[in-house]
């Protein structure tokens with residue numbers, strides 16, 4: 502399936518897959534107007550750069566907006582495009598720049614390390630990598646001890662490593678994943694991704710069973726929480742008994758489904774899931790690529806909000822605040838089950854590890870988790886108020902500074918409206934607010950700013966969104 506065949510881009514300025522990253526903006530400035538020869542001009546050279554992008558980049562590489570923008574500078578929660586227009590950044594480079602843009606302390610740490618040595622590889626001892634592993638294993642909710650860490654270059658690669666560890670350890674190629682999940686772009690990762698908009702191939706090294714997504718707004722049983730008894734979680738027992746050997750390698754899940762539209766499970770969900778997994782002795786892997794490092798406010802790791810201790814976690818994005826680094830943190834027996842040699846040339850390199858360490862320190866020192874909780878709660882409350890007042894707003898959900906707004910044609914039918922999401926995104930961009938998009942139907946707005954935002958920033962985002970909802974509803 503082509504990225505833009507999912508319906509999300511229909512009739513819309515924003516083209517692309519349903520699940521969050523609109524696809525190729527083939528029509529944007531398609532007539533060549535607006536180009537300025539690059540570098541300068543009214544649009545800062547974006548139109549000309551787009552032409553070049555189209556010529557040499559794959560056509561499924563997603564770009565937001567009818568007229569895609571180039572972000573050339575950032576500071577805290579603000580970014581500027583090539584034409585000098587300022588935006589409040591409420592997507593943080595896909596839920597990544599958790600400490601904000603151009604944090605002087607982090608730039609200093611990076612520069613200092615770059616002046617010493619940038620790369621050595623894992624065949625030599627790397628002090629910052631060992632220190633980072635110590636910090637991460639200390640912070641991790643993984644049980645039982647001892648716990649170890651392994652570093653790679655991205656979230657996808659960390660997912661691959663976790664799958665390798667679990668399948669080796671358990672001598673099984675069976676994995677349980679969730680419907681509506683997203684775990685990355687490699688064969689193993691797309692094999693456990695439950696979303697057709699992000700599954701370009703059915704080839705997979707794994708035998709995957711998909712459990713139900715805890716998606717209350719579109720409950721797979723048509724039930725309502727809490728009367729449902731969290732039936733989606735209870736159904737896991739049946740999934741194990743009817744679709745696996747009973748001894749799969751692991752179950753993997755995102756504490757909040759990110760690309761899936763910030764689908765936030767009810768409080769009991771993961772407790773029930775974990776107790777069923779424990780009955781069968783099946784390990785649990787939490788994909789914390791989007792939910793880690795205090796973003797969800799209630800806890801440092803998304804899964805901790807649910808009182809669950811996983812056997813492994815996978816993290817990336819916020820760990821490096823933009824630097825390419827990912828990690829698996831897992832019980833040592835799982836990680837050490839690999840019997841052949843394995844290395845990562847770039848994983849945990851001195852530059853990335855130093856930067857990630859400084860970033861982790863910053864997150865803890867600045868108490869970003871508390872900030873995400875406080876500002877996130879206020880933001881959630883104000884957006885919930887808009888849910889009451891605008892029929893196009895189907896549901897507001899999330900935790901901390903990870904808030905999804907699901908848009909529908911009307912509250913009665915709850916029919917997903919990707920067109921409304923596209924319009925809102927365009928209006929917000931015009932008014933200087935960058936937000937993300939996701940959901941199986943491409944109709945969920947994703948708000949995930951750097952955790953440095955102020956209450957005023959949050960208020961401005963709400964004001965801009967309210968204006969956009971009004972425009973879309975009255976169109």
Ligand SMILES: Cc1ncc(COP(=O)(O)O)c(C=O)c1O
Nearest residue numbers: 655656657683684685759790791
């Ligand atoms: C939950 C989750 N897992 C894994 C990945 C893959 O990470 P990366 O894009 O760094 O490969 C992503 C990326 O969005 C993600 O959201």
